[in-house]
Amino acid sequence: MSWIKQKLAIAYRKAGVAVLNYQGRRALDRLGYLSLFDGRPADAKPPVWSDLWAIYSQVRARKPKVLLEFGSGCSTIIYAQALADNEAEGAPGFLHSLDADSHWGQVTIDSMPDHLRQYCDITLTERVEGMLGDVPVWRFAQVPDVVPDMIYLDGPALTPERRAAIDVLDMEDRFPPGFRLLVDGRSFNRALLEKHFKRRYDRHHRPILKSTTYDLRPD
Numbered sequence: 001m002s003w004i005k006q007k008l009a010i011a012y013r014k015a016g017v018a019v020l021n022y023q024g025r026r027a028l029d030r031l032g033y034l035s036l037f038d039g040r041p042a043d044a045k046p047p048v049w050s051d052l053w054a055i056y057s058q059v060r061a062r063k064p065k066v067l068l069e070f071g072s073g074c075s076t077i078i079y080a081q082a083l084a085d086n087e088a089e090g091a092p093g094f095l096h097s098l099d100a101d102s103h104w105g106q107v108t109i110d111s112m113p114d115h116l117r118q119y120c121d122i123t124l125t126e127r128v129e130g131m132l133g134d135v136p137v138w139r140f141a142q143v144p145d146v147v148p149d150m151i152y153l154d155g156p157a158l159t160p161e162r163r164a165a166i167d168v169l170d171m172e173d174r175f176p177p178g179f180r181l182l183v184d185g186r187s188f189n190r191a192l193l194e195k196h197f198k199r200r201y202d203r204h205h206r207p208i209l210k211s212t213t214y215d216l217r218p219d
Contacts, residue, residue, distance in 0.1 A: 016208035017050060024053030028078075036077050039111035044104070045073060050209055052078045055152065055182065058213075059083065062180060063091040064149035070140065070167060071155020072099040072108040072122055079152070080116035087119070095120035096144045100127040100156035127156040130166070135192060138165040147174050154184040164189040169196055179216040 028034055028049060033056075037047050055075055059067065059082035067079060076097045083093045097120055099105030105124045112120070125142040138156055148171075156165060168181060181201070183190050190212055194203075201214035 020050035020053075020208060021048065024049035024051075027053050028056070033078070033081060036081060036113055036116075037074055037111070039113065040074070041107060041111075044107055044111075047074045051075070051184065051211070054206075054209060054211065055079065056082045058180070058182065059093075059150070060085060062150060062178075063093065064180075065093045066146050066148045067093060067095045067150050067152070068144070068146060068148040069095060069097040069152045069154070070165060071153070071157075072097045072105055073154075075152060075154065076108050076120060076122065077112060077116065080112065080119040083119040084116060093119070093149075096146060096148075097122045098125055098140050098143065098155065099123070100125060100140060127165075129162065132164070132166055132169075132192065132196065135164065136162045137192075138162050139167050139170070140165075143167055143171070147176055149176060149178065150180045150182070152182050152184070153186065153189070158186070158189070164192045166192070166196075168193060172198055175199065175216050177216065177218065181214040183212045183214075185210045 025034070052074060056078045059079060063086050067083065069076060069079060076095065079095050083095060086093055099108065099122065102124050105122060109122050123142060125140050127138045128141050130137050130139050140156065151168060153165065153168060158164070199219070200217040202217060203212065203214055205212045
């Protein structure tokens, strides 16, 4: 790609992100949900409204009974709110969230609005070094023994030496019909998972948000 095309692509993505952030913030504001994040400290990563609206919308549409999140944060709060809204419509669900960073995981626990605590469990657990063939990878030390309808992969933090987390592969045989995996960024991680998946998925990548969904096809 030429230098000019690179600049244009970057500018296009920035403009697209700005539009989606505006739309996401406006949508969540209409629901009265901007204040859900008021308890987060000033030095925490701020809400990315486009991402939060996208994942809120997916949970509201798909109504998972069991949601598993690798890496906590603002997403944990909006997932819990989406599950609360689903329960109000007769479709209860529960979120299991894991974080390998004890500080930021505790921030998520402490900043969770009281009315949402019943919809989630946040576990602080270490990341463990492993290998997938000749590729260095991460796993979480403690993963709940659940059958998730939906997984959000946004943790643990990657390093230049270990650029992928593969807990998803360890539990792939348990995925039920209608399962969805949502991966936030992590291009190398995505490629590694795709190489080692044993089941078939419909893949949809959103380049502006840098997110990818994998919907399990019928066996």
